[in-house]
Amino acid sequence: MIRYGVIGTNFITDWFVEAGQTTKDFKLTAVYSRTEERAKEFAQKHGAEHTFTQLEDMAASHEIDAVYIASPTALHAEQAILCMQHGKHVLCEKPIASHDQEVTDMIKTAEKQGIVLMEAVKNTALPNFKHLRHAIEKIAPIRRIVTNFCQYSSRYDAYKEGTVLNAFKPELSNGSLMDIGLYCLYPIVDLFGEPENVQATGVLLESGVDGEGTVVLSYPEMEGIAMYSKITNSRLPSEIQGENGSIVIDHIQTLSDMRVYYRDGSEEVLGESQTKPVMSYEIDAFHQKIKGESTDEMVNTLSTSLTTSHVMTEARDQLGVRFPADRSRK
Template sequence: MKFSTIGTSWITEKFIESAKTFPDLELESVYSRNEEKAMAFAKVNGAKHWYTNLQEMLEDGADFVYIASPNILHAEHVLTLLEKGKHVFCEKPLAYTEEQMKRIMALACDKQTFVLEGYRHLFSPNYQRLKDNLSKVGKIRSALLQYIQYSSRYDAFKAGKISNVFSKEFAGGALMDLGVYPLSMTIDLFGEPTDVAYYPVLLNNGVDGSGTLIVSYPEFIVTIMTSKIAQGTIPSEIHGEDGTLTVDHIAPIEKISLSKKGSKEIEELAIDQNELDMVYEIAAFKKMVEENDTELCQAYLERSLQVAKWTEKARLANDIIFPNT
């Protein structure tokens, strides 16, 4: 399979590095709106071609395209690629409204193409270990999931230089940049919630620098804490009537502990993983396309639809409004 990339940030480089571990994946071309960046990125990463015109890139021989453009452009780029019959691997968030997701799902079905939202944590071996052991804690009663990570761009924001991740114009903010990781995990583990409530800490431009998302289910609550303006140190936990699962970090998961009720023993569940943890989501995407697994693709897209639906509700309730909504 040949692939192209949109975006020239570190995450695209990491994707290419991970993809190169698969002997049957080949980088065909790269795209950037900036000619100098496109040329340099192609040279460094070994792409055959580079483009500054997206329509021209769509005429090359790539089977799928990896998207790591600014959040605000994801849905537009996905729809453009699907229209051309390209399979799509898109960094999160795939879309920031429920309507965008429905359009993507309909077009993917019409064009018989595959789309995957890049949630690397949900495809890792240690996440599967977490899922496999979830029943051991018994009936779920609560969970606390945190992704609190001080952004390297926050100091610049305080100095008056606003980057995409701190801009509503580019669909940034803590919820969309980091909060979608624990929310996607919550939905993957427990299904669609009955309601959400978001309590953001808004910066002076109206974007959420941090926030707490309360995700409601009939018999338990999941509390999600997310921030780009502070650094977290506490683990995440899932609490059941028979025990507790403790996770060191949402992405990547490197340590999982199981504590059973009435026992002082702690069972360590995590295994060693590839440091290039994007290889797991790439493998899943590749297998899905090669096996023409439309049912699995639909399941992945339904999860993405739920993330878009509930983050949109959370944002709109707090007047965090992105363009084109």
């Protein structure tokens, strides 16, 4: 069994634990929270034996093998590095850090300690992402990929009424790009690698974060376009365009409905039924890395995480979105 400690006791951590309990080798052992009351409440709900209110105590504990981090993004790097320095494997919720320098420091620590660090990006860990990767060859050469995820935030109404909740706080390294935008950018980088150029536009909110935006990634023979928003909705699908056809993806965040439309007029339905809890796939991939098991494709590699962070950091610079965490950038 892989014994977990969790950092964060919000609904995302609830989903994570519930998904983990459907996989093999998962055991929730410890819970960290700033308050003992909340830690005990979450631990009792999910059957964890140990609670901590000091993070270093949990990181040093011999009762856990791995840590899942679901705290605000601004805390990810510091918390992950602390846990890794104590020899704990780390599965860190997306985005893995506030900026690319933090990601570099996290990777260096993982390599030095000889442990596993992985970013918890859901859509690229799904089985249907492998189907998508293989299908690209059928319509190549690829000339354009457009990813779209625009979802009006349930917290935006409060924002407009004057209450700035966590989703729109720069001090927590939040905003549209850092949340929804990653679901659009990460698959592009995973499939096509590092771009030659990044161009970003968007709408800034008074709190200092972006409400929506578009990032264009330029490659030698194609372009990637990521459109995302937390202040509007969209029903537009995502699409990969090749000279021999196109792949239409209904929801880039779940890859639940994908179809190939060939240039000769024929069609093909892609993928399989993804019946397990969505987060269980990333947990399985994390466990395979810890156990050193080979996989058909490496899921959510550190190289992809670092390149995506490069893109997002450059995009934020162009948009004028600055976080307190950026003070640590060299």
